[in-house]
Amino acid sequence: MSHAMQQNPPAPKLKRRRGKDLIFLIKGLLGFARMRLNGEISSGEDEEEKEAGTTMFSAQKVVVGYALTSKKKRSFLQPSFTALARNKGIYFVAVDLNKPLPEQGPFDIILHKLSGEEWHEIIEDYRQKHPEVTVLDPPDAIQHLHNRQSMLQDVVDLNLSDCHGKVGIPRQLVITEEKDPSSIPYEVAKAGMKLPLVAKPLVVDSTAKSHELFLAYDEFSLSELEPPLVLQEFVNHGGLLFKIYIVGETIKVVRRFSLPNISKRELSKVAGVFRFPRVSCAAASADDADLDPNIAEHPPRPLLERLAKELRHRLGLHLFNIDMIREYGTKDVFYVIDINYFPGYGKMPDYEHVFTDFLLSLVQSKYKKKLTT
Numbered sequence: 435m436s437h438a439m440q441q442n443p444p445a446p447k448l449k450r451r452r453g454k455d456l457i458f459l460i461k462g463l464l465g466f467a468r469m470r471l472n473g474e475i476s477s478g479e480d481e482e483e484k485e486a487g488t489t490m491f492s493a494q495k496v497v498v499g500y501a502l503t504s505k506k507k508r509s510f511l512q513p514s515f516t517a518l519a520r521n522k523g524i525y526f527v528a529v530d531l532n533k534p535l536p537e538q539g540p541f542d543i544i545l546h547k548l549s550g551e552e553w554h555e556i557i558e559d560y561r562q563k564h565p566e567v568t569v570l571d572p573p574d575a576i577q578h579l580h581n582r583q584s585m586l587q588d589v590v591d592l593n594l595s596d597c598h599g600k601v602g603i604p605r606q607l608v609i610t611e612e613k614d615p616s617s618i619p620y621e622v623a624k625a626g627m628k629l630p631l632v633a634k635p636l637v638v639d640s641t642a643k644s645h646e647l648f649l650a651y652d653e654f655s656l657s658e659l660e661p662p663l664v665l666q667e668f669v670n671h672g673g674l675l676f677k678i679y680i681v682g683e684t685i686k687v688v689r690r691f692s693l694p695n696i697s698k699r700e701l702s703k704v705a706g707v708f709r710f711p712r713v714s715c716a717a718a719s720a721d722d723a724d725l726d727p728n729i730a731e732h733p734p735r736p737l738l739e740r741l742a743k744e745l746r747h748r749l750g751l752h753l754f755n756i757d758m759i760r761e762y763g764t765k766d767v768f769y770v771i772d773i774n775y776f777p778g779y780g781k782m783p784d785y786e787h788v789f790t791d792f793l794l795s796l797v798q799s800k801y802k803k804k805l806t807t
């Protein structure tokens with residue numbers, strides 16, 4: 435918001451500034467409440483507002499710094515989104531990676547998705563030194579999703595067993611880097627894993643290689659693969675997957691096509707490991723398809739709300755999506771198979787409104803907090 439408010443005022447002036455800030459904050463909040471009631475920010479031509487002499491939020495800039503790959507920038511910062519945001523007083527500014535971050539801004543919010551240890555350190559250091567800036571999200575919390583074992587651990591801990599359905603994760607086994615690939619068949623047999631298995635690279639680091647997945651019909655062929663890996667039991671789910679997008683408190687569900695069921699007969703006839711492409715990418719949208727309702731019915735809303743809320747808190751993240759499947763032949767047995775940080779929101783229905791509302795709500799809650807302290 436107001437940039438003046440982001441800088442810590444010198445100590446002697448603090449008392450006087452506080453009084454002024456408080457009036458400003460109350461006015462801002464009143465304006466914001468009115469703006470929300472109207473569904474959008476006022477043009478500022480409202481006589482009543484002029485008379486009251488309020489400093490409307492609309493007059494205030496919300497500056498969002500972003501550090502994104504050019505691919506992400508293209509898919510996320512679409513003109514329809516940036517134009518709507520601008521109308522609501524939100525401005526996006528690219529972070530210059532060649533300049534020190536503290537010398538840029540001031541920002542109200544920073545959105546980021548970049549890989550590498552160097553960026554991790556820069557943004558963590560900035561986050562600690564600038565608590566007044568909302569950094570979406572903390573790098574350590576994001577890091578938790580960069581490993582396919584740790585990403586699903588919170589779903590296991592949740593134990594959502596009686597909440598309009600069951601949510602678990604497929605049985606999985608980690609094959610560490612030190613393991614000799616020839617020992618994988620033995621490890622799989624020892625763990626009592628049921629075939630077929632999905633083999634996934636353990637680390638997710640935004641590279642194409644980390645999305646290179648294999649389907650294994652027999653355990654011996656697994657020795658062809660390169661650890662570190664996660665081996666996950668394949669769960670039949672009728673070839674349909676639910677992508678559950680989370681933006682703060684908002685949840686949006688879309689349907690995507692996925693791998694078809696594998697029958698016992700097929701399993702007994704086939705051997706080998708097969709690389710498969712990104713089957714559930716945006717082009718595989720199943721939202722308009724004529725599907726069996728037993729397969730396509732969305733997971734129950736209360737279940738998703740509970741799951742999303744718990745994961746938001748446990749992961750400490752605002753922006754992620756969950757890949758969820760329904761076990762074939764059941765109504766309410768679900769598995770989470772993947773969680774992605776800052777996914778392709780450009781493909782989420784109505785993302786422009788969802789995101790602008792979310793960014794404004796962050797600023798609003800920061801002000802409320804300031805008022806009560």
Ligand SMILES: Nc1ncnc2c1ncn2[C@@H]1O[C@H](COP(=O)(O)OP(=O)(O)OP(=O)(O)O)[C@@H](O)[C@H]1O
Pocket residue numbers: 604632634644645646647666667668669670671675691692693712713714757771772774
């Ligand atoms: N355990 C499983 N049982 C059945 N199908 C699975 C399983 N794991 C993955 N799949 C299928 O493989 C696809 C890719 O798996 P996953 O989502 O784990 O990979 P990813 O590379 O992280 O994908 P994303 O592009 O969503 O990040 C899923 O969308 C689903 O179609």
Ligand SMILES: O=P(O)(O)O[C@H]1[C@H](OP(=O)(O)O)[C@@H](OP(=O)(O)O)[C@@H](O)[C@@H](O)[C@@H]1OP(=O)(O)O
Pocket residue numbers: 505506509547638639640641677714715716755774775776777778779781
């Ligand atoms: O490429 P898209 O826009 O589709 O977004 C994908 C995103 O790529 P990006 O972050 O480079 O955009 C992927 O991130 P990385 O694991 O590769 O970091 C991953 O989150 C996918 O699940 C997203 O697809 P979605 O799940 O939303 O369908």
Ligand SMILES: [Mg+2]
Pocket residue numbers: 757772
């Ligand atoms: Mg996935």
Ligand SMILES: [Mg+2]
Pocket residue numbers: 638772773774
């Ligand atoms: Mg993923």
